[in-house]
Ligand SMILES: O=C(O)CCC(=O)C(=O)O
């Protein structure tokens with residue numbers, strides 16, 4: 001069995017067609033020997049209460065390569081914490097527009113995205129790390145003209161759990177790229193990552209004759225994004241062939257999206273997921289998106305070991321902050337839309 005798993009790690013480093021088929025055959029055999037990870041709509045579920053098996057790593061790698069998405073369960077974030085944040089966030093979203101705009105795009109904090117920026121049906125508050133308590137508290141003081149720390153304490157708790165989870169998932173993604181990759185690259189490349197949280201509220205039109213886009217198709221600029229969605233549903237991810245599939249909500253399940261930074265760093269071995277949110281009824285939808293990103297001044301450049309022998313470099317090395325600015329400048333007043341992705345910014349065009 002050990003022998004078989006070593007074969008997998010050897011071959012995963014290479015992308016040539018012949019070798020790739022070989023991996024699939026080896027893993028198919030492994031899958032029979034070891035228990036297969038559970039899956040949901042063909043997209044695997046990472047169960048953090050279980051030891052990682054080579055077969056689970058392979059499923060995650062495959063999902064991250066093909067879709068840029070998988071599910072996480074037994075992650076240690078309680079349903080109660082999410083529900084409390086959801087109910088306290090209602091107090092923010094229910095405020096009059098004028099009040100919310102104190103944090104809007106023309107304010108100094110710029111932590112509120114009002115309706116009609118990303119879509120008519122989407123609004124969002126942003127909380128920045130590393131001190132999530134201070135960030136949340138500053139915003140709530142501006143909105144409510146008083147200090148109420150309950151909300152900020154919960155945000156702090158949620159985000160500090162998200163930070164731990166993000167570190168764990170990045171390590172797992174590195175392991176999925178091949179034996180020794182985590183040890184080699186976690187500290188040198190990912191140690192200075194930082195996070196921010198977006199608290200999202202969707203409200204469809206009162207009369208819905210057809211489904212509407214709550215959030216148009218986009219990729220995230222992060223390394224990874226961890227998403228909590230309530231029970232309403234509507235999140236979809238696009239396959240390479242252009243087919244949309246539902247990422248259905250399920251209690252206790254978080255969604256992991258690969259973002260642009262990890263796509264570029266892994267030289268397209270991991271795919272930044274193209275996703276959107278469709279609203280199918282007039283119920284409000286709530287989600288929490290935690291973005292885990294490289295530090296602004298990091299130069300993103302796929303290491304040779306990740307590239308593998310004979311594989312072409314897909315991206316010119318670039319500074320993380322320059323990409324963020326590129327997205328912002330090209331999308332003045334808009335959200336992160338496909339069309340201005342990392343490929344458009346730093347992709348090396350095929351000759
Ligand atoms: O609300 C969701 O399910 C997705 C949110 C999202 O994609 C984002 O905030 O980037």
Ligand SMILES: [Fe+2]
Pocket residue numbers: 218219220225275
């Ligand atoms: Fe997103």
